Amino acid sequence: MLVLLGSACHDESQYPEGDRFDLTQTGPQNLPFGHGVHLCLGAQLARTEGPVALEALLDRCGALARGPSPMTWQRTLVVRGPVTLPVVSRPE
Ligand code: HEM
Numbered sequence: 001m002l003v004l005l006g007s008a009c010h011d012e013s014q015y016p017e018g019d020r021f022d023l024t025q026t027g028p029q030n031l032p033f034g035h036g037v038h039l040c041l042g043a044q045l046a047r048t049e050g051p052v053a054l055e056a057l058l059d060r061c062g063a064l065a066r067g068p069s070p071m072t073w074q075r076t077l078v079v080r081g082p083v084t085l086p087v088v089s090r091p092e
Contacts, residue, residue, distance in 0.1 A: 002077065003078075004077065006080025008032070009031050014027055014028050033046070061089040062092040063089075063090045064090075066086070066088075067086030071084060071085045071086065
């Protein structure tokens with residue numbers, strides 16, 4: 001069996017806007033850190049570190065916007081995500 005982790009939370013019957021990036025979006029189940037006995041052991045650490053890292057980045061870079069070059073995607077069956085995401089920094 002091959003589980004397509006990248007499709008988690010994108011089932012339109014459960015997550016009407018699963019393809020839209022929205023940190024406040026809710027659904028029947030939160031799956032980015034897995035589920036059950038193999039639930040990510042680092043989930044609490046990642047949830048604590050994530051906002052700290054983003055705030056530090058935005059403090060230094062100001063507003064970030066998509067850059068002129070296209071983003072590139074990882075083309076594997078299992079893992080889904082960007083390989084590159086060019087951004088431009090606009091200091092505030
Ligand atoms: C944003 C960051 C992270 C994401 C999205 C993430 C995601 C996941 C997912 C989806 C799984 C389950 C894989 C499966 O079911 O086969 C997992 C497992 C695991 N994660 Fe993470 N993880 C993150 C960060 C971390 C960190 C920071 C640590 C350690 C400090 C960590 C340690 C682990 C371990 C040890 C497992 C295996 C748990 C087990 O099999 O019982 N993860 N992670």
